[in-house]
Amino acid sequence: xxxxxxxxxxxxxxxxxxxxxxxxxxxxxxxxxxxxxxxxxxxxxxxxxxxxxxxxxxxxxxxxxxxxxxxxxxxxxxxxxxxxxxxxxxxxxxxxxxxxxxxxxxxxxxxxx
Amino acid sequence: xxxxxxxxxxxxxxxxxxxxxxxxxxxxxxxxxxxxxxxxxxxxxxxxxxxxxxxxxxxxxxxxxxxxxxxxxxxxxxxxxxxxxxxxxxxxxxxxxxxxxxxxxxxxxxxxxxxxxx
Numbered sequence: 001x002x003x004x005x006x007x008x009x010x011x012x013x014x015x016x017x018x019x020x021x022x023x024x025x026x027x028x029x030x031x032x033x034x035x036x037x038x039x040x041x042x043x044x045x046x047x048x049x050x051x052x053x054x055x056x057x058x059x060x061x062x063x064x065x066x067x068x069x070x071x072x073x074x075x076x077x078x079x080x081x082x083x084x085x086x087x088x089x090x091x092x093x094x095x096x097x098x099x100x101x102x103x104x105x106x107x108x109x110x111x112x113x
Numbered sequence: 114x115x116x117x118x119x120x121x122x123x124x125x126x127x128x129x130x131x132x133x134x135x136x137x138x139x140x141x142x143x144x145x146x147x148x149x150x151x152x153x154x155x156x157x158x159x160x161x162x163x164x165x166x167x168x169x170x171x172x173x174x175x176x177x178x179x180x181x182x183x184x185x186x187x188x189x190x191x192x193x194x195x196x197x198x199x200x201x202x203x204x205x206x207x208x209x210x211x212x213x214x215x216x217x218x219x220x221x222x223x224x225x226x227x228x229x230x231x
Contacts (some may be wrong), residue, residue: 032221043119043203044156089155099144099163099207099220101220103155 002027004105006090007044011081021075021107023064023090026045031092033057033066033073034101047075047088082111119204119223128140128194130197134226136187136204146220147179148203155205162187163209194230201225 007022025031039063040101041098048057053068062077090104114189117138126132136145144163160222161169161180176198178190187204 016191032218036222043117043224044205046219046221049219099146099161099209100158106153106155108153 002031002092002094002100002102004090004092004102004104007107009106010097010108013109015111015113016079017111019077019080019084019109021088021090021109022090023073023075023104025044025071025073025090025092027071027092027094027095028103030068031094034072034091035064035075036089036091036094037064038089038106040086044089050076052073080109080111084111085109085111114195115220117204117206117223117227119202120223121226123227123229125231126191126227128196129192131190131192133191133226134189134198134202134204136184136189136223138206138221139185140206140221141208142185142206142221143209144206144207145181145202145203147177147187148205150203150225151199152200159219187228191228194228196230199229201227 003026005024034049035047037047038044047062048059050057050066053066056065064073064075087106087108089106091101093101119134131177134171146161149159150156151153158171160179163183176193179190203225204223207220
């Protein structure tokens with residue numbers, strides 16, 4: 001079945017540091033890939049997505065590239081801010097008309113001033 | 114309007130109580146979901162409704178009873194819950210095309226209901 005493996009956290013960085021959160025997946029065919037963010041006490045918000053190989057999703061300075069050859073969708077940001085502190089979830093959705101989202105375990109990110 | 118609205122935001126209930134969680138969206142999405150999220154864990158899928166019909170039940174105990182009265186509303190009826198059912202309950206919705214989800218479309222999540230069972 002489909003699965004998502006995400007970098008273990010928690011991750012603590014200083015403000016303006018470079019961020020990478022690794023995400024790899026196992027799925028048949030060509031899934032759509034997503035990064036969701038969850039701020040404390042809130043629901044999930046879509047951060048970015050990519051629907052086919054070599055697509056790059058980007059939003060709020062975050063980027064992730066759909067790499068089919070390495071089955072990866074790593075999240076990056078060049079200069080993090082305190083306001084980026086949150087839990088980040090990598091997720092995939094099969095392209096077989098399945099409505100299910102498969103989530104990774106989540107990575108808690110804390111940015112210190 | 115890209116919002117999924119959940120009420121109430123917080124709920125404390127006893128093990129003998131009956132309560133309901135509500136979810137509403139006006140994006141015209143025809144798939145709606147209930148997820149359960151425990152602390153420091155990812156959301157776990159409970160139920161999926163497609164075109165107002167229950168399409169997925171992830172072996173959820175019968176003390177949780179979903180209902181989809183129309184294409185905009187989703188309820189989760191709770192009865193005789195246990196303390197271990199305390200969690201954040203998230204509703205989500207998604208666009209559908211034909212028999213399945215449109216490729217690449219994302220699920221929109223509500224803010225959740227934080228449920229405490231005492």
